[in-house]
Amino acid sequence: MPTIAASAQRNLLPVPNAGRRLVKVCGLKYPDNVAAVAALGPDMLGFIFTPKSPRYAADTLDAAQLRGLRVAKVGVFVNEKPAVIRRLALHFGLDAVQLHGQESAAECATLAAAGLPVLKAFGVGETFDVRRLDDYAPHCSFFVFDTAGPAAGGNGFAFDWSLLQAYDLPTPYLLAGGLGPEHAAELRQLQLPGLAGFDFNSRLELAPGLKDDALVQRVLRELRN
Ligand SMILES: O=C(O)c1ccccc1NCC(=O)[C@H](O)[C@H](O)COP(=O)(O)O
Numbered sequence: 001m002p003t004i005a006a007s008a009q010r011n012l013l014p015v016p017n018a019g020r021r022l023v024k025v026c027g028l029k030y031p032d033n034v035a036a037v038a039a040l041g042p043d044m045l046g047f048i049f050t051p052k053s054p055r056y057a058a059d060t061l062d063a064a065q066l067r068g069l070r071v072a073k074v075g076v077f078v079n080e081k082p083a084v085i086r087r088l089a090l091h092f093g094l095d096a097v098q099l100h101g102q103e104s105a106a107e108c109a110t111l112a113a114a115g116l117p118v119l120k121a122f123g124v125g126e127t128f129d130v131r132r133l134d135d136y137a138p139h140c141s142f143f144v145f146d147t148a149g150p151a152a153g154g155n156g157f158a159f160d161w162s163l164l165q166a167y168d169l170p171t172p173y174l175l176a177g178g179l180g181p182e183h184a185a186e187l188r189q190l191q192l193p194g195l196a197g198f199d200f201n202s203r204l205e206l207a208p209g210l211k212d213d214a215l216v217q218r219v220l221r222e223l224r225n
Contacts, residue, residue, distance in 0.1 A: 012072040012095045013117050013141060014043045016172040021187070021223060022197025024074065024174055025216055027154060029057035029209035031065050036213045038071050040220055043197065045071055046098060048153075049088055050078040054208035055154060055201075058088065067093035074098050074119060078152045082110060089116055098144060100153050105135035117141040119174070123148030128163035137171045144199055147177030156202040158183075164192045172196035178203060181215055184222035198223070 014022055026046030028034050038045060047066075048055040066073055075094040077085055079101035089097060097111060098119040108118045120136050121144035133143065145164060149155030157178040167173070173194050179187065180203030187198055202208070204215045 011117065012070065013074075014072060016142075016196035021195070022174065023220060023223060024197065024199045025204065025211060026074075026076065026176075026199055026201040027053075027055040027205070027209055028211055029055055029060045031060075031062040033210055033213070034061070034065065034069070037211050037216050038069050040213060040217050041071075042216070042220065043072060044074050044096075045069070046074045046076050046199070046201075047092070047094075048076045048209075049080065049085075050076065050100070050152065052078070052152070053154065057209065060209075061092060063092050069093075072096065076100050076153065079103065082107065085111065086114065086116070096141060100144075100146075105139060108136055109139040112139045112141075119144050121146050121153065121176070124159045124163060124177070126160075128166055130166050130168060133169055133171075137169045140171050142196065143171055143173035144176050145173055146199070154202050154208075161190065161192065164195070167192065167194045169194065174199045176201070180204065181218050181222070184219055188223055 022043040024044035025042045027048055047057045049058055072095045074096045076098040096117040100121040108120055112118050118140045119142040120140045124145050125148040147155050147157055147159040159177055174197050176199035179200050204211050206212045
């Protein structure tokens with residue numbers, strides 16, 4: 001069986017590019033839909049591995065298909081055991097993991113040192129304390145700033161993005177939380193310190209875990225043209 005470090009040698013996780021915002025489409029669970037969305041050329045696809053989510057994908061995804069995809073594959077976990085994360089990362093050929101619970105900076109460091117790049121997600125409510133992130137920054141490839149809400153993720157509504165004007169760390173981040181096609185024009189113009197791209201999920205769906213490929217295509221076209 002390959003080690004995580006060996007599989008990371010061909011890691012597809014994109015590097016931030018000041019001239020082009022990255023797009024992650026998160027929460028896919030059906031192989032046909034994965035193929036259709038991957039063909040549209042997003043920078044990252046996200047797969048949810050927390051059983052409480054309606055987008056839980058471990059039982060429906062095709063591991064051989066995922067391992068063959070030329071797009072960065074991000075597994076999303078919530079307070080999961082490191083051994084389970086490593087096993088699923090190898091099985092599905094994940095390029096990175098997104099930790100979407102209360103994981104510590106030490107847990108991020110351990111996974112990153114094992115060859116699994118980490119995206120650490122934080123829920124943003126009415127305030128944003130950037131100093132809370134200081135210990136995480138050296139160990140994370142990206143942060144994900146998502147709207148704090150009743151569910152761990154996929155809540156479908158936005159937070160006040162201007163809170164991120166206070167961001168002053170070197171780690172790039174993806175903006176998440178209720179982003180949809182109606183935001184594309186605004187997102188295209190959005191200037192925030194550290195902003196590397198956008199994470200789309202429930203606002204591009206026909207049903208939980210099933211993306212509307214026409215909406216994905218529209219968002220990609222409007223953000224990139
Ligand atoms: O999408 C889920 O069901 C989910 C459940 C538990 C943890 C994380 C989850 N999603 C992770 C994401 O990165 C979403 O894209 C992010 O929460 C934004 O979702 P949305 O508000 O629906 O745009």
